Amino acid sequence: MSGLTHLDAQGAARMVDVGGKPETARSATATGRISMSAEALSAVREGSGSKGDVLAAARIAGIMAAKKTGELIPLCHPLSLDAVRVEFAFEEDAVRATATASLTGKTGVEMEAMTATSIALLTIYDMAKALDKGMVIEEVRLLEKTGGKSGTWRAGE
Numbered sequence: 001m002s003g004l005t006h007l008d009a010q011g012a013a014r015m016v017d018v019g020g021k022p023e024t025a026r027s028a029t030a031t032g033r034i035s036m037s038a039e040a041l042s043a044v045r046e047g048s049g050s051k052g053d054v055l056a057a058a059r060i061a062g063i064m065a066a067k068k069t070g071e072l073i074p075l076c077h078p079l080s081l082d083a084v085r086v087e088f089a090f091e092e093d094a095v096r097a098t099a100t101a102s103l104t105g106k107t108g109v110e111m112e113a114m115t116a117t118s119i120a121l122l123t124i125y126d127m128a129k130a131l132d133k134g135m136v137i138e139e140v141r142l143l144e145k146t147g148g149k150s151g152t153w154r155a156g157e
Contacts, residue, residue: 009056015075018106026147027102030113032140034121037096040132044124045090054127055088058097062086062120066101066112076111079103084112086120097121098143 008014036044044054051057063084070078082103089096099116101109121137128135144154 013075015032015077016107019075021106021149022104022106025102025104026108026145027100028108028110028113028145029098029100029143030087030110030117030141031096031098031119031143032103032117032137033091033094033096034124034135034137036128036135037132040095040128040135041093041095042120043131044095044128050130051127054124055126058088058120058123059086061123062097062099062116065119066099066109066116069112069115072115073111077107079105079107079109079112081109081112084116086116093120095124097124108145108148110142114140114142 005016042048047053063086066073066084067081070076070105080103084099084101086097086099087097097117097120099113099120101112101116102107102136118137118140121140125135125137142153142155144152146152
């Protein structure tokens with residue numbers, strides 16, 4: 001029909017059958033950022049906000065979210081992840097979150113990496129909103145995926 005894998009020939013939503021696919025090592029990395037005021041950024045950096053260590057909580061939330069992606073995104077397969085890593089970097093007016101998910105399996109982990117990134121950023125918002133309700137979550141996107149039939153893909157290539 002349209003080339004979208006989650007639609008059947010009649011256009012109805014479906015879960016892709018991965019039963020016959022071989023298991024391969026797969027990984028995906030996603031990133032996004034949350035821009036904020038200097039006051040909020042300073043509190044996040046120093047861990048001085050009223051809710052404590054913002055990045056520690058955001059890291060755990062991101063990892064937990066990756067593990068629950070199959071419950072959150074309707075047509076995603078529940079996956080047994082081998083690893084999830086969530087890292088943060090400070091930018092001039094923002095915090096950047098980057099998440100990597102990996103496994104050996106029959107389907108990719110792009111959604112798990114994107115979900116981990118998104119929830120980590122939402123957790124930062126939740127923990128710092130007392131200082132800046134105008135924070136903006138932006139640029140959430142896939143950076144790279146490896147494995148499977150389509151091999152390696154990198155943003156910008």
